[in-house]
Amino acid sequence: MSIRGKDVFSGITLLLFGFLACFTSSEAAIKKYQFDIQVKNVSRLCHAKPIVTVNGMYPGPTVYVREGDSVLVNVTNHAQYNMSIHWHGLKQYRNGWADGPAYITQCPIQTGNSYTYNFNVTGQRGTLWWHAHILWLRATVYGAIVIMPKQGTPFPFPQPYREQTILLGEWWNSDVEAVEKQGNQLGLPPNMSDAHTINGKPGPLFPCSEKHTFVMEVELGKTYLLRIINAALNDELFLAIAGHSMTVVEVDAVYTKPFTTESILIAPGQTTNVLVQANRVPGRYFMATRTFIDAPIPVDNKTATAILQYKGIPNTVMPALPQLPAPNDSVFALSYNQKLRSLNSLQFPANVPLKVDRNLFYTIGLGMNSCPTCVNGTRLLASLNNISFVMPQVGLLQAHYFDMKGVFTTDFPDQPPSPFNYTGAPLTANLRTSASRGTRVSKIAFNSTVELVLQDTNLLTVESHPFHLHGYNFFVVGTGIGNFDPAKDRIKYNLVDPMERNTVGVPTGGWTTIRFRADNPGVWFMHCHLELHTGWGLKTAFVVEDGPGSDQTVLPPPSDLPPC
Incomplete structure (x- = not known):
């Protein structure tokens, strides 16, 4: 039907x-x-x-x-x-x-x-x-x-009485496509959003928005599962519920070792499931979200709210606000992410690759290229290993499957062209050294194991970056502040129960290491999930080769695949 x-x-x-x-x-x-x-x-x-x-x-x-x-x-x-x-x-x-x-x-x-x-x-x-x-x-x-889960397979945590999906987003009063286009024409970041939203609504702290508030009704003594999604374009977000703690039980559709927290941190693209017990004095409590940003850049720092309301409590009762972490609380951010561990049970094991076939090291850079028609004569761009990705005019997967020539090259470098002090003093002198622009990707052998270190740099500014890999989950085996040191940092990896997920934050002025097995043939996008940076070129793709078996090759394209 x-x-x-x-x-x-x-x-x-x-x-x-x-x-x-x-x-x-x-x-x-x-x-x-x-x-x-x-x-x-x-x-x-x-x-x-x-x-x-x-x-x-x-x-x-x-x-x-x-x-x-x-x-x-x-x-x-x-x-x-x-x-x-x-x-x-x-x-x-x-x-x-x-x-x-x-x-x-x-x-x-x-x-x-x-x-x-x-x-x-x-x-x-x-x-x-x-x-x-x-x-x-x-x-x-x-x-x-x-x-x-499949029929007969229970959750590996207490069965909730009810569940609720919570979608965090951003709202522009203007046409968002016009905002983006204007920024690109001027060579400047587009105007930031006018509000954050919870299930599409900003809450009563915004003018004229009294009727635009999401309300979740709960019953005293019951336990609720919140399925939280950060759908914002450009903002990592804190979320908390006044008077109530949350028990994290899943991220990115992978079960975690449960832990209790007063606030969560969730980057664009990530999901987090939490259990909330309705065990407080019956009343009305604000659920609130606002931006986490620990770099000197402008962001939409407005707080969006929803209401958790106990059954039988009238709407006239004033809700209480939660205590969110400070907007630049990087200590909380690092501590929170370190608590995330895979459940790693007999039923849900963490199959971390222990032997690595391919080591990749990608530097994340922001900079400026010449733009005579732009306001300052320059246009912002972003790059991985000094390559700013150019989108093709046909689908890369079609080009790969049908062996089209001239659409992309497979010479994306495994290492940056010139090592430097990635997170040292601001490297503004190098900003105008144009990054190479091109549709360059990495070819990966089928079923090989890959370790990828994502290194933030001080090219223009340090900033956190949530990276999403299509087609795969990966294990976050290590993270740290400063420059990645292979001799010292690899021995600290968690290879037992690291968090498995599809989107990971690279901390401001730091690095993150992920591992995955390339057992899914095809062309798979990897990009920063801040839409601003993706548009500037902070993206690439992996071409994973077919395996030897008939069930290890890319399926034929569907008959209704859209043409270019």
């Missing part, structure tokens, strides 16, 4: 249908969804404006599936922009055609056309999400993916 949220069910009924379908199926099933990309007027922050939506909903509908299901999502584009949808965190084994990043695994769906994303959910359960993967359209085009 195809679900059409805009003309058959209300948004609530759509979510309920998907939820019930997931729970009533006793074995693997085929789940079908219809996504209609359309423009709708939405009122926030005192006025309404047209935004691009899915099925007229902001945020978009939740996709409910069970581990082992097959999923068909037909996307029809009625908007004026070309569109593609990325299923963030789904591994898409051999099936990059369903991954979604425009000009990497597909050409975008043009206005008036459709494309059906057809994929299996294998070996994954938990909270992921979907979003537009072209331009800055994920500002309003995003939603949750909830993967329930």
Whole structure:
């Protein structure tokens, strides 16, 4: 059955249908969804404006599936922009055609056309999400993916009474695509967002927004599972609930060793599941989120709020605000991330690669290139190993699969061209040394093990960067501040129960090491999940070669793959 949220069910009924379908199926099933990309007027922050939506909903509908299901999502584009949808965190084994990043695994769906994303959910359960993967359209085009475990497989933590999806986002009063375009033309960062949101609403701390507040009702003595997603374009966020602690039990759809915290830190692209006990004096309590930023750059530092309200408490009771960490509390950020450990149980082991076949070291750089038409005569760009990635005009996966010549090269360097003191004194003298621009990728042998060190640098400024790898989970085996020292830092790696995830933060002025096994053939994007930096070129891709077996090669492309 195809679900059409805009003309058959209300948004609530759509979510309920998907939820019930997931729970009533006793074995693997085929789940079908219809996504209609359309423009709708939405009122926030005192006025309404047209935004691009899915099925007229902001945020978009939740996709409910069970581990082992097959999923068909037909996307029809009625908007004026070309569109593609990325299923963030789904591994898409051999099936990059369903991954979604425009000009990497597909050409975008043009206005008036459709494309059906057809994929299996294998070996994954938990909270992921979907979003537009072209331009800055994920500002309003995003939603949750909830993967329930197989029938008869309980959660490895206390069964919650109920669960709630919490989507953190950003809101611009202006057309976000016009904002981005203006910034690019001027050679400057685009205007920051006007508000943060919780489930699409900024909360009552903003003017004219009293009616735009998300409220979650709870019952005294019950335990609730919150599925939290950071869908913001450019901001790492703290989140806390006044008077209530949270027990972290999962990140990026991987179970964790549970730990309790007053606040969580979540970067763009990441998901975090927490248990919350409704064990306080019945009342109304603010859930609040604001930006974490420990670098001297301007950000939207406004606080968005929602309300956790005990059943039977009237709306006239004034909520209490939580105590969030200071916006630049890097000590909390490092401590919080160090607490994240894989569950590493018999049922959910952490299969960390112990032997490394390929060592990669990528430096993250920001700089300026000449731009005679820009305000200051320069344009900001970003690079990995001094290469600023240029998007091709056809999908890289098509070019790889059909052996098209001249689309990309496989000579992306494993190391930076010139080692230097990466996090020392500001290297402003080097800013105008143009980074090389090109569509250069790394070729990786099938089933080889890869260690990648991501090193922040002081080219222009140090800054934290959340990196997302498509097609894979990876293990975060080490992280630190300053320059990575292979002799000293490798012996400190956690190779027993490191956190497994798909998006990791590289700390400001520091480094992070990840390991993964390249057992998924195809072309897989890797990029900073700050949309600002992605647009400036902070991205690359891995071409993972086919394996020897017939079930270790890229699947043929679907017949309705969008043309360029």
